[in-house]
Amino acid sequence: MTESRPRLRRRIEAEVGECCDADVEQRLAELDELADAAGDGGVDAFAALGNDTRHRLTRLLSAAEGDLCVCELDPLVDVSESAVSHALADLVDAGLASRRKEGNWRYYRSTDLAEDLLAVVDQEGDA
Amino acid sequence: MTESRPRLRRRIEAEVGECCDADVEQRLAELDELADAAGDGGVDAFAALGNDTRHRLTRLLSAAEGDLCVCELDPLVDVSESAVSHALADLVDAGLASRRKEGNWRYYRSTDLAEDLLAVVDQEGDA
DNA sequence: CGGTTATCTGAATAGTCACTCAAGCAGCGT
DNA sequence: ACGCTGCTTGAGTGACTATTCAGATAACCG
Numbered sequence: 001m002t003e004s005r006p007r008l009r010r011r012i013e014a015e016v017g018e019c020c021d022a023d024v025e026q027r028l029a030e031l032d033e034l035a036d037a038a039g040d041g042g043v044d045a046f047a048a049l050g051n052d053t054r055h056r057l058t059r060l061l062s063a064a065e066g067d068l069c070v071c072e073l074d075p076l077v078d079v080s081e082s083a084v085s086h087a088l089a090d091l092v093d094a095g096l097a098s099r100r101k102e103g104n105w106r107y108y109r110s111t112d113l114a115e116d117l118l119a120v121v122d123q124e125g126d127a
Numbered sequence: 128m129t130e131s132r133p134r135l136r137r138r139i140e141a142e143v144g145e146c147c148d149a150d151v152e153q154r155l156a157e158l159d160e161l162a163d164a165a166g167d168g169g170v171d172a173f174a175a176l177g178n179d180t181r182h183r184l185t186r187l188l189s190a191a192e193g194d195l196c197v198c199e200l201d202p203l204v205d206v207s208e209s210a211v212s213h214a215l216a217d218l219v220d221a222g223l224a225s226r227r228k229e230g231n232w233r234y235y236r237s238t239d240l241a242e243d244l245l246a247v248v249d250q251e252g253d254a
Numbered sequence: 255c256g257g258t259t260a261t262c263t264g265a266a267t268a269g270t271c272a273c274t275c276a277a278g279c280a281g282c283g284t
Numbered sequence: 285a286c287g288c289t290g291c292t293t294g295a296g297t298g299a300c301t302a303t304t305c306a307g308a309t310a311a312c313c314g
Contacts, residue, residue: 007198007260011232028202034190035203040182042248047177051272055170056162063161070291071134075155076162083273085292095251104281104290105138113251120247121169124222124240134290178302197261210303212262231260231311 048094049117053079054087058096058114067100067109175221176244180206181214185223185241194227194236 005024012019012027048054056077061068070088074081088108091097096114100107132151139146139154175181183204188195197215201208215235218224223241227234 005198005202008202010259011196011198028199031187031190031195031199032203035183035186038186038190038245038249039252040179040186041252042245043177043179043182045248046173046175046182046244048173050170050174050177052167052170053272055167055173059162059165059167060158063158063165068158069138071132071138072155072158075132075135076159079272080274081291082275082293086272089292101280106291113247116247116251117173117244118165118169120240120243121172122165124243125166125168137289180302206302207304208261209263209305213302216262228311233261 045094045096045113045117048090048096049114051087053077053083054091054096057084057087058091058110058118061097061108061110062115062118067107069105069107071105073108172221172223172240172244175217175223176241178214180204180210181218181223184211184214185218185237185245188224188235188237189242189245194234196232196234198232200235 004021005028008028009019009021009024012024016023049058057073060073060076070081070084073088074084077084077087079087088097088099091108091114092099095111096117097108097110100109131148132155135155136146136148136151139151143150176185184200187200187203197208197211200215201211204211204214206214215224215226218235218241219226222238223244224235224237227236
């Protein structure tokens with residue numbers, strides 16, 4: 001594997017003055033480890049909130065004082081009731097909402113994770 | 128529009144005892160307003176972090192002490208360099224990374240928004 | 255200037271995803 | 285039991301999206 005990653009090598013040379021292949025690979029390995037340690041957790045939470053319908057549902061759940069049932073959410077998003085159900089299931093899977101059964105109704109509520117994530121973008125957006 | 132939203136009406140009747148159409152629509156309007164006031168801001172930020180490549184790049188930028196150039200990031204994600212460039216552009220557009228030009232290199236750095244969002248899911252994930 | 259370097263951009267494609275439709279299921283009332 | 289209600293689930297399809305390839309750009313160096 002002689003002379004691998006030429007660009008990166010040149011960049012390190014430009015920065016530090018000199019650089020051998022081992023230096024290159026070591027720097028990469030360090031970063032790789034750091035990023036992996038941080039984990040890739042939460043990708044699905046982000047993906048869930050990155051869709052308009054699910055985002056709006058989460059906003060609604062967050063804005064509501066108590067919890068809401070599907071028949072309350074349905075009129076507020078302009079997709080079919082089936083789509084609402086799908087979206088809510090995704091939110092629960094992503095840890096952004098919780099479900100409670102009561103008779104024939106299912107009540108949804110936003111989780112702390114959802115609240116905190118929304119708070120971050122709201123706060124940062126105003127800045 | 129007599130007798131609209133029958134399910135919702137029944138639900139409110141079950142809860143409060145009685146309910147007229149106006150009550151139904153008013154409750155919906157309130158929620159709608161609340162959710163809209165909160166805004167739909169940040170959807171693109173969430174969407175950006177919801178993709179594996181972009182998420183990983185953000186993690187790398189966040190894990191790095193200073194800022195990183197493309198030639199450092201490229202070896203750490205297994206997509207083409209072009210895809211890395213696309214992804215980084217998306218991150219900048221979403222406000223999750225900033226770009227700095229220096230000679231022939233472009234250095235990327237994660238923004239506060241990115242840091243805060245990642246912090247939330249990391250913290251919540253450990254709980 | 256011409257050549258090389260590091261990165262970007264646009265078009266095309268492959269893959270994923272969100273929606274709708276139709277059917278299904280559990281809980282309640284009769 | 286039966287039907288009705290509120291919601292869910294699965295299959296299918298159209299729309300979007302992430303990636304790649306090829307060509308472009310801008311900065312540096314001779």
